[in-house]
Amino acid sequence: MIILGIESSCDETAAAIVERGRIIRSQVVASQISVHSPYGGVVPELASRKHVEAIIPVIDKAVRESGCSLDEIDAIGVTCGPGLVGSLLVGIAAAKAIAYALDKPLIPVNHLEGHLWAAFLGGDPPSGPSVCLVVSGGHTALYFVKPGEPPQLLGTTLDDAAGEAFDKVAKLLGLGYPGGVVIDRLSEQGNPQAVSFPRSFLGRDSFDFSFSGIKTAVVNFVKKFGSPLDSSKEILPYRVEDVVASFQEAIVDVLLEKTTMAAERKGVRHVAVVGGVAANRRLRERFTERAMEKGWDLRLPPLAFCTDNAVMIAAAAYEVWKREGFCRDLFSVDALSRWY
Amino acid sequence: MSEKYTTRSPEETVALGRTFGSRLKPGDVVALWGDLGSGKTTFTRGIAQSLGIPPSIPITSPTFTIINEYLGTTRLYHIDLYRIRGSEDVESIALREILYGNGVSVIEWPDRLGIDGLPENRWDILFDILDENGRLITIEWISTGD
Numbered sequence: 383m384i385i386l387g388i389e390s391s392c393d394e395t396a397a398a399i400v401e402r403g404r405i406i407r408s409q410v411v412a413s414q415i416s417v418h419s420p421y422g423g424v425v426p427e428l429a430s431r432k433h434v435e436a437i438i439p440v441i442d443k444a445v446r447e448s449g450c451s452l453d454e455i456d457a458i459g460v461t462c463g464p465g466l467v468g469s470l471l472v473g474i475a476a477a478k479a480i481a482y483a484l485d486k487p488l489i490p491v492n493h494l495e496g497h498l499w500a501a502f503l504g505g506d507p508p509s510g511p512s513v514c515l516v517v518s519g520g521h522t523a524l525y526f527v528k529p530g531e532p533p534q535l536l537g538t539t540l541d542d543a544a545g546e547a548f549d550k551v552a553k554l555l556g557l558g559y560p561g562g563v564v565i566d567r568l569s570e571q572g573n574p575q576a577v578s579f580p581r582s583f584l585g586r587d588s589f590d591f592s593f594s595g596i597k598t599a600v601v602n603f604v605k606k607f608g609s610p611l612d613s614s615k616e617i618l619p620y621r622v623e624d625v626v627a628s629f630q631e632a633i634v635d636v637l638l639e640k641t642t643m644a645a646e647r648k649g650v651r652h653v654a655v656v657g658g659v660a661a662n663r664r665l666r667e668r669f670t671e672r673a674m675e676k677g678w679d680l681r682l683p684p685l686a687f688c689t690d691n692a693v694m695i696a697a698a699a700y701e702v703w704k705r706e707g708f709c710r711d712l713f714s715v716d717a718l719s720r721w722y
Numbered sequence: 723m724s725e726k727y728t729t730r731s732p733e734e735t736v737a738l739g740r741t742f743g744s745r746l747k748p749g750d751v752v753a754l755w756g757d758l759g760s761g762k763t764t765f766t767r768g769i770a771q772s773l774g775i776p777p778s779i780p781i782t783s784p785t786f787t788i789i790n791e792y793l794g795t796t797r798l799y800h801i802d803l804y805r806i807r808g809s810e811d812v813e814s815i816a817l818r819e820i821l822y823g824n825g826v827s828v829i830e831w832p833d834r835l836g837i838d839g840l841p842e843n844r845w846d847i848l849f850d851i852l853d854e855n856g857r858l859i860t861i862e863w864i865s866t867g868d
Binding site for chain 1: 732757758759763764780781782783785786787788789790791851854
């Protein structure tokens, strides 16, 4: 089973060819980060326009580098949501066109389930059930995954995604885009205990997240002590490095405690963390420590598979196909901005 | 005529949103003006409850997706223009179809549309941060057309 995976839900236009959900034949990612950088975030119109420009060359390159002919491809897996509708539609239209023209079946893939399968690439999939944290710019969600079954959502953010909080705080402090990367780097020189930002756990039993409060706490902090963007302030009474390190620590604390609680409640020893924020070094460090303490089999995908890519979509498409088969009606496939 | 309210917690902001939301009719447009962290999404959560959207459905920030749609007794479009940069961007998200449709539209960061980009008849809600938890919320009905 050879699957062509296509991903265009946000910044990245990506295509990959993967055999049996495991063997990566080719992978191509065209990132728009340099296009968006002056704007401090993904701008949807730029995003869809760039996807339109990139999609065909990216797919072409993936096919060429795989050594497969289009005929040898058995199916096409495409991200249908959640994401920016305009961006998603570019990938979906390309997938439908290829499927229709070559008479190949289509497999709609949930972007979050894609992230989830990224954790198991390049190793054996876990032998038993696992708890998986998907954490990125647009999403923060905890899943319980039993082999061969659809992932079960345990909890999700009730307001902002963790990565969104990183982006907004970075913008507030004038640090640039992508916020997660900048804060990760600056935090190394900061004291994570310098400022005590609130950790929201939403009650003892909740698997849901809330990151709006900590964003507001940083807003209040800057209001009180002055902004690095305010040129009339020559000397700030704090170090920006300390603020971002403390902010990052609060976010990682919440993610780590919720995931630990989920693993314990569900009685699993397989734990995975995926999505763009899983590239954060402090997060990786803290989760690795916790895994040693608790005896987890912890999966943190390589950095290239943390951010959006199409390998994970092809891998997830394989799992969806095993579970549900192909999509029956090619033309019914549509983009969904929210899909959990 | 404008009404002013002071809320002392996010819960009070949700409650105010709920009370305000019960006045809304299909087709109404609500523009939320205020800084990052001033309570716009929290207020929208209250509006959603008043439109019959089950509290089990989280009203999450639409910053990433730009438009989130919810099915209640009236359809709710929760729009966030934070990342939008100009009229060209606006054209790409089918905003007019939504603003002049039958749902209730709640818009965060409406300044991105420019003064002419907003409907002549709308609700303006202003959010001012008073202190850590205190918010001054001003509700005003705007009608500039004839």
